[in-house]
Each structure stands twice: as C-alpha cells, then as structure tokens.
Amino acid sequence: MTQPENLRPERREEEEVARLLSDVGSRKLNRRQVLRRGIALGLSVPAIGWLLAACGSDDDAADDAGEESGGSGSGAASPTTGSGASGSGSGGSPASGGTAQNGGRLTLIITGNIPDLDPHSAYDSTASSVFFGTHEMLVRFKGSSTEEYEPMLAESWESNEDKTVWTFRIPDGVKFHDGTDCDANAVAASFKRFHEMGLGPVNVINRFVESPDDIVAVDKNTL
Numbered sequence: 001m002t003q004p005e006n007l008r009p010e011r012r013e014e015e016e017v018a019r020l021l022s023d024v025g026s027r028k029l030n031r032r033q034v035l036r037r038g039i040a041l042g043l044s045v046p047a048i049g050w051l052l053a054a055c056g057s058d059d060d061a062a063d064d065a066g067e068e069s070g071g072s073g074s075g076a077a078s079p080t081t082g083s084g085a086s087g088s089g090s091g092g093s094p095a096s097g098g099t100a101q102n103g104g105r106l107t108l109i110i111t112g113n114i115p116d117l118d119p120h121s122a123y124d125s126t127a128s129s130v131f132f133g134t135h136e137m138l139v140r141f142k143g144s145s146t147e148e149y150e151p152m153l154a155e156s157w158e159s160n161e162d163k164t165v166w167t168f169r170i171p172d173g174v175k176f177h178d179g180t181d182c183d184a185n186a187v188a189a190s191f192k193r194f195h196e197m198g199l200g201p202v203n204v205i206n207r208f209v210e211s212p213d214d215i216v217a218v219d220k221n222t223l
Contacts, residue, residue: 170187184218
C-alpha cells in the first residue's frame, strides 16, 4: 500500500526545491539565505552555485546585516566572533593576517566521491586534493612556475652529466604519521611499489625509470 502523494518524502523535497527556485527567481532571498536552504535540502555544490549565480551580483550586505540582527530576513541569525574569542580583533571581527600555525582541521567540500585513497593507483583531481594535504613529494614547483623546482621532502638533489641518474638527499628526522622513519630506504620502497603496481599514474615514472631495480637507497639519507 503506497502512502498518499502529499506524505511521500521525495514529493515534499521536490516541492521545497521548486519553492526555492521560485523564491530565487522572484528575488525574495539574498545569497546567504539561498546557500542555507540549498545546503538544508542537500543540493549539490554545482546546483547551489547555479542558484547563487541566479541571485545576481548585487550587494547583499544590507540584507545580511538585517538577517544577522534579527531583522526581516527569514533565515536564522549567523554566529559571529565574540570579543573574547581567540584570534578576534577589535569589535569582535576575525583578525586578518598573523603567523601560520601547524595543526587544526582542514575541511574540504568536494563535488564527488573519492573511490581510491592510494596515491599509487588513484589518478584524478578529487583524490589529489586529499593527497596534497597528506603526502609529500621529493620536490615541488617553485611558486607559480612550471619550470623551477624547490625542495619538499628532499633537501637537495643533483644529476650526473647526461642526466640519466638523479640523486636525492633525504634529511634526518622525517617521520611518517605513525612515528616510523621516513628515510631513503622508505622512499625507495615507496617508488618501487609504485612502479611494480603499474596502476594509475605509473607512466609518470616508468617512462624515466625503466625498472624498479633502478631505484636504490645508497644509505639512509641518499636515494
């Protein structure tokens, strides 16, 4: 026995979305209200972005201020930073600038699932957004350059005359998240596994390194 049409959750959700579209079209909502209702309805990030774009580029500061102070806005008041909160400036507004600190939490809002969290097999931008926050490469691009490099995990590197052999120096004291040493032996084992698995982005390395046996840890600091 099916439920009456007006009681089915999916029908109610459709009606809520239709009402949101109508309110956006008639300019009844400011951008903050659209964002809140879109999130509450479980809309995708692209869909919410489309709705925000449909709101136009008008300055919603006045509407937002009225909403936060309990004015005519229909949404709930937004939390603000109190004067006694850590990192707040004068008047309770968040401080700008300052010195970066390690630790804390980074939250990523992405538009799709991450089916594979192994950097030796995953090869998509969504997974890479996680890898770049949890793994280190030997070197990285310097600033916005695509031709200059700077150290990341490796503290220095050099090549032989014909650039067929590259030697990297791994500094002392580098640890994995579990506290074990991340030395040249560990880096060599990682690259060998990458090469032998033959998945995902393996062509990034095997077109330059013919065999995993060519990856050698000379000592704990030299790869």
